[in-house]
Amino acid sequence: MSANGKPSSYYGQPVIKEPVWTPEIPIYFFTGGLAGASAGLAQLAELRGNDELARRAWAAALAGVAASPLLLISDLGKPARFLNMLRMFKVTSPMSVGSWILSASGATTAVAAMRAWTGLFPRTGRAAGGAAAALGLPLSTYTAALIANTAVPVWHEARSTLPLVFASGAAASAGAVAVAATPERDAAPARRLALGAAVAELATVELMERRLGKLGEPYRQGAAGRLSKLGKALTLAGAAVVAARAGRSRAAAVTGGALLAAGGLAERFGIFRAGFQSAADPAYVVGPQRERLAGGEARGAARRHASASPA
């Protein structure tokens, strides 16, 4: 500890590296979640006999899984080597697991969406729909596991709640897009989904920040804080419009859906930026480690005395 109560540091320099990921990544968090939850929504709407909603949700899912690989490939340092992502399957790497989930989601969603819109391949399409809906669930949450599985303090320490934030955000986006794209009389399930998920998203973000305690600060400061505030405001406004008028007015459905989706996107950018901010400040990296040592939860990596075990 230095005199001002902040943990000591080496000229204030970062201890860990900030991620090198570009803004394509938080956009992918959004498109991947939209695709995953939309596939589930579409499949369930089909079961319910609501084909109007199902077709539009399949289209949203297809748009999401089509955009996602392009975003991810463009983020790579060596885009031409994107196929190396499928060189192996590694359960210790959420990015490896996610690459396989996304690949399978893309293939099954494309077939299911084709059947929903053209009627081609009815049997294969139905099987693909079930698979796409099932794969959509982990597709929506593995990205939270991916960023939690780093040394970035505000992501790693939020590992128990971050997947819930991503799940509710995915559901809200899927509901929002379906509300905007579906005729009002067929969109009641989408409205329920959008509203319920918006409430869940606001609640889980709040829960995550509270459980982080002092480490929740980067989520409220600087660019991350502004993005998070914007996200919450857009989500609230969108939810209000959807609740009040989206059942009767096409314009309100489109506006409310767009606001909700934009809110989800801003929230993901906020979470993304907060990670960079916490990585850049050695106090957020060293502080929690010092607390673990002071609380006796860990022995730490330094030892002053002779080893107890024979060397």
Place this chain on the structure above:
Amino acid sequence: MKLETSAWPDSYGADAKPRVGFFTDTSVCIGCKACEVACKEWNRIPDSPKGFTGNSYDNTVDLGANTWRHVAFVEKRVPVDADGGASLVEAAERGGLVEEAGVNTYQEGDGLRWLMSSDVCKHCTHAACLEVCPTGALFRTEFGTVVVQEDVCNGCGYCVPACPFGVLDRREDDGRVWKCTLCYDRLKDDQEPACAQACPTNSIQFGELAELRARAEGRLAQLTAAGQADARLYLADSDDGIGGGGAFFLLLDDPEVYGLPPDPVDTTRDLGSIWAAAGAAALALGAGLAAAVLGGRG
């Protein structure tokens, strides 16, 4: 002492070599930066000008894609008296310097302690970079070290924030991630790494890890006996958060003073709970979707 990693030596069978590493004894580092230069020369690393930092003699700044050895310079004002935690001999020596040579430039009654330390990739026993790498570009060599295969890396960047020491980074004009290889090419020719060979004070010691750890215990005992109460070994034990380092250190102050984390953890230690949380959230999403679609009218 447990030196085994998840892939070494088992996956190499009869081809496994003894696990090697670095013991960096910072108590004899003189800050000459020969290690930085030798590393750059041997590995043909691009230059990495960072300008003039004003941070003592450190204009290298940090480890990264183009810096695989980094000498840190810590200037610390310490009280010049016998109560300052130093030995009587040291205190007298410093007191003498203050009076005769005017070393005491900061303020009356203070001296300056200058710590130098050559940092490097830790070649962790539980290496987060290697665990999270989706392509298998990062691998465990037959020497138990951690190396990036430059012909496989696609620059996904996952290892960069996964490393608890901030060692890896992406090379901007190249797109791939680069880091210390512990001179894998030299090891295969029975040569020691360039930095260790260049070090004039033997602050950087290369060798078989088991032997280095035993040697470090001896050095710690020697310094402690000589009154250097601040001496400590860093990453020398298999029960820390990374299972011990293939490269480990003798430090003279808290790790964070050198820019090192005091309790680094391999993030994949928590991966079970991370996957469980993601799985539970996926199920909750399924339940939420079902409730919204099937649970109401219309």
